[in-house]
Amino acid sequence: MSLIYxxxxxxxxxxxxxxxGAAIKNLPxxxxxxxxxKLLMLNLKRxxxxxxxxxxxxxNLRELKLPSTSDPKRMFExxxxxxxxxxxxxxxxxxxxxSSIVKLHTTVDETSQPVNNxxxxxxxxxxxxxxxxxLTLPSITPNNxxxxxxRLTSLRVLKITGKTPDLNHLLxxxxxxxxxxxxYSNIDDEQIIHLSKLKYLQTMDLFGCSQITSVSHVDxxxxxTYVSLALSKVDDTSLEYISKQLPNLVNLDLFxxxxxxxxxxRELVNLTQLTTLCVRALNTKLSPYTxxxxxxxxxxxx
Numbered sequence: 001m002s003l004i005y006x007x008x009x010x011x012x013x014x015x016x017x018x019x020x021g022a023a024i025k026n027l028p029x030x031x032x033x034x035x036x037x038k039l040l041m042l043n044l045k046r047x048x049x050x051x052x053x054x055x056x057x058x059x060n061l062r063e064l065k066l067p068s069t070s071d072p073k074r075m076f077e078x079x080x081x082x083x084x085x086x087x088x089x090x091x092x093x094x095x096x097x098x099s100s101i102v103k104l105h106t107t108v109d110e111t112s113q114p115v116n117n118x119x120x121x122x123x124x125x126x127x128x129x130x131x132x133x134x135l136t137l138p139s140i141t142p143n144n145x146x147x148x149x150x151r152l153t154s155l156r157v158l159k160i161t162g163k164t165p166d167l168n169h170l171l172x173x174x175x176x177x178x179x180x181x182x183x184y185s186n187i188d189d190e191q192i193i194h195l196s197k198l199k200y201l202q203t204m205d206l207f208g209c210s211q212i213t214s215v216s217h218v219d220x221x222x223x224x225t226y227v228s229l230a231l232s233k234v235d236d237t238s239l240e241y242i243s244k245q246l247p248n249l250v251n252l253d254l255f256x257x258x259x260x261x262x263x264x265x266r267e268l269v270n271l272t273q274l275t276t277l278c279v280r281a282l283n284t285k286l287s288p289y290t291x292x293x294x295x296x297x298x299x300x301x302x
Contacts, residue, residue: 039058040060041062042058042064056084059085059087060087062089063088064088064090065092065094066093067093067094079125079126080125082126083128086131088131090134090157091129091132091134092136093136126152130151132152132155133154133155133157134155134156134157135155136158136159136160149174150170150172150173151173153174153176156176156178157177157178158174159179159183160185163186164186166191167182167187168194171195171197172194174198175198175200176200177200178202179202179205181203181206182209185206185208189217192212196218200221200223201223201224204220204224204226205226206232207230207231208230209229209231210233211233212229212233213235214235216240220246224248225248225250227246229254230256230278231257233257233258233259236260237264239254240264243270244270247273249273251276252276252278255280256280257282258282260282265277265279268295269294274299275300276301277301279301
């Protein structure tokens with residue numbers, strides 16, 4: 001069977017096979033895993049079951065989506081199997097119960113009685129997966145958790161949701177990132193200065209970072225093609241800077257940026273590569289319909 005994708009949800013297995021399109025089958029979970037000789041992607045919707053030993057057999061796995069859980073021991077069991085997946089390139093940890101990673105790390109370090117007689121906590125496991133190029137994590141507030149990520153020098157995509165500590169140390173070690181998303185975080189104007197370390201960055205998503213009031217003081221990478229400052233407090237000065245600093249910008253998200261006015265949007269006419277602009281929910285009379293008049297070329301605006 002040339003199985004390439006599988007989703008496990010509420011005890012049901014949905015498998016897509018590379019055979020004249022997609023075929024869907026429902027099988028018992030363990031039987032399904034046994035047939036996955038060429039599985040490339042695994043999406044675990046729930047962790048009500050333990051697949052540790054079965055996951056270890058998926059040596060060809062490239063992508064894994066794993067939900068966090070309120071049970072630290074179960075979370076540890078899930079992560080402990082990942083070191084055997086040497087071909088894994090993309091790891092996404094759902095943030096529905098983001099505290100479990102922090103809880104488990106604390107349990108292992110403070111009690112000195114690691115779960116399952118091993119001293120490797122989830123974040124320490126991840127830090128050993130140096131082949132990863134795409135990583136999504138929930139909140140990693142404690143600095144010792146953040147420091148674990150500095151070993152992942154192959155990372156190209158990093159997404160963190162929730163509270164985030166000082167970025168200086170992390171960004172110095174993952175300077176090769178192409179895509180960075182820090183969403184609903186407490187980072188502020190002082191911390192985003194360190195974004196200048198990411199010389200190869202193409203996508204910068206700061207959605208929901210409400211403590212950011214300006215980016216005009218940041219040496220933003222000129223290769224950026226996508227920028228989201230949605231729900232931040234940036235103003236027209238930031239847009240004037242962006243129009244001069246980011247000539248290759250294709251997509252700009254200003255959703256809910258209340259401090260932006262018509263004058264700021266007019267500054268964006270210098271961005272001749274801009275094809276998509278979000279100006280919804282601004283606290284002005286500006287709308288996608290009125291903003292069209294500022295641009296002499298067609299673009300998607302909403």
